[in-house]
Amino acid sequence: MHAGIDLQQAARDHLWLHFTRMAGYQDADVPVITRGEGCYLYDTNGKRYLDALAGLYAVQIGYSHGEEIGQAALEQMRELPYYSNWSYAHPRAIELAHELAQLAPGDLNRVFFVTSGSEANETIWKLAREYHAARGERRWKAVTRNLAYHGTTMGALSLTGLPSIRAPFEPLVPDVVRVRNTNRFHRPRHETEAEFTQMLLDELESAIISAGPQTVAVVFMEPVQNGGGAFTPPAGYFKGVREICDTYGVLLAADEVICGFGRVGAWFGSEKYDIKPDFIAAAKGISSAYAPMAAVIAADHLMEPFLDGTAMFTHGTTFGGHPVGAAVALKNIEILKREKIIEHVAENEGLFRAKLETLLDLPIAGDVRGTGFFYVIELVKDKETRTTFNDEESERLLRGYLSGALFKRGLICRADDRGDPVVQVCPPLIAGEKEMDEIVGVLGDVLPEAWKLITGG
Ligand SMILES: Cc1ncc(COP(=O)(O)O)c(C=O)c1O
Structure with missing residues (x-):
């Protein structure tokens, strides 16, 4: 600790915040969060916030397990603070790999x-390319969905389907094919769920055929897509996606960075929706964000070509499998099991949804969708026609009013318009009825104000 420095001043002088319009803090305080407890956070002024975003969709167990997890980290620091996974193993990486293989569905056993x-x-994209190459096929292209967020490094950003965060960095890695997501809210009302599924599958198949099926390496999909707002899959969708991938020899990756570790009321979305992916991308909830940790969980057959002769996956990083991160993740998983947190989500998702759906009485609330503890409220200008706000209105609504008003009322959730404008609600998985009521209460007060502001009515 640097006693005596002015945190506000030092933050302004030195700290560069992520995805943040820094000019906004020239005349306003940088929010400095100092402490967490359960589902709540506290800032330097002692003000309390309900964290309805779980950090960044990550703090599954809430903020009160620092002692226990800290003890596991301390013991690991004493025993072996660091060693790598380059040709060597260490006990925590082995134990965590074993644990993940037990938790992940089917034959996803290689971590x-x-x-x-x-x-x-x-890593999945690279592994898919090298896997195909090892089997004598040159396949490199990836398929992802509109508005899906898969990360910000150049490869992951290339997979990401959000034009506004891609544009400053183009040209990106070439040959990512984009297909529709499962947003059904703006589809024709007479279209049945089965017709919707078929339309999406036909489009995916055509996209793979147009790209040249023998060049396509992998399809990336989140079980429930966050970008655009908690798009759940329609019935039959993932069964069809798996069949199309099998037909064309394309691998299927489930990006479970948000959905994994209980967010959707199961250990993995792949289990909930029976996706049968070749890979799972896991991060965030794997350690409840108490330490940086992430993993690719791959099916056994992915490793087969790398088990022969001189073959290897030509990839690695210094911190991958860090023993302290692994010890933290193991303890987090122990807590998730001991406290029956996944069961708690499965048992209470209906209650949470029902409470959020009471907001549909408001003229601005067009749709409540999601599953588990992973929801959005889509905001509309006209409920009947489902007309959305234009860019200027959306800017005024979200950044000009809602984000600030919610924060002032002590509720951290995200007003997002990278697709159509939504408010995202994604609290720690330990949230109970009291927290649900608080979330709905604040939104119930603030959304009508937003409506007045935008309609003048
Ligand atoms: C679905 C999904 N994939 C990938 C990422 C990227 O993860 P990270 O921020 O740990 O790089 C995120 C981050 O929010 C995400 O939500």
């Missing part, structure tokens, strides 16, 4: 550790 979700997706 390659990294340190972030971006890196996990980037």
Whole structure:
């Protein structure tokens, strides 16, 4: 600790915040969060916030397990503070790999550790390419969905389907093919779920055929897509995606950076939706973000070509499988099991949804969607026609009013318009009825104000 420095001044002088319009803090305080407890955070002024975003969709167990997890980290620091996974193993990496293989569905038994979700997706793309090459096929292209966020490193950003965060860095890694996501809110109302699924699958198949099926390495999909706002899959969708991938020899990656470790009320979205992916990208909830840790969990067959002769996966990082991160993740998983947190989400998701759906009485609340403890409220200008706000209105609504008003009321959630404008609600998985009521209460007060502001009515 540097006693005596002015945190506000030092933050302004030295700290560069992520995805942040820094000019906004020229005349306003940088929010400095100092302490966490349960689902709540506290700032330097002692003000309390309900963290309805779980850090960044990550702090599954809430903020009160520092003692226990800290003890596990301390013991690991004493025993072996660091060693790598380059040709060597260490006990915590082995134990965590074993644990993940037990938790992951099907034959997803091979674990390659990294340190972030971006890196996990980037690693999957490289692994898919080298896997195909080892089997004598040159396949390099990837397929991802509109508005999907897969990370910010150049490879992961290339997979990401959000034009606004890609544009400053183009040209990106070439040959990513984009297909529709599962947003059904703006589809024709007479379209049935089965017709919607078929349309999406036909489009995916056509995209693979147009790209040249023999050049396509891998399809990336989140079980429930966050970018654009908690798009759940329609019935039959993932069964069809798996079949199309099998037909064309394309691998399927489930980006479970958000969905994994209980967020959707199961250990993995792949289990909930029976996706049968070849890879899972895991991060965030793997350690409840108490330490940086992430993993690629790959099916047994992915490793087969690398088990022969001089073959190897030509990839690695210094911090991948860090023993302290692994010890923290193991302890987090122990807590998730001991406290029956996944069961708690599965048992309470209906209650949470029902409470959020009471907001649909408001003229601005067009849709509540999601699953588990992973929801959005989509904001609309006209409920009947489902008309959305234009860019100027959305800017005024979200950044001009909602983000600040929610924060002032002590509720951290995200007002996001990278797709159509939504408010994202994704609290720690330990949230109970009291926290749900607080979230709905604050939104119930603030959303009508937003409506007045934008309509003048
Ligand atoms: C679905 C998904 N994939 C990948 C990432 C990237 O993870 P990270 O920020 O750890 O690089 C994120 C981050 O929010 C994510 O939500």
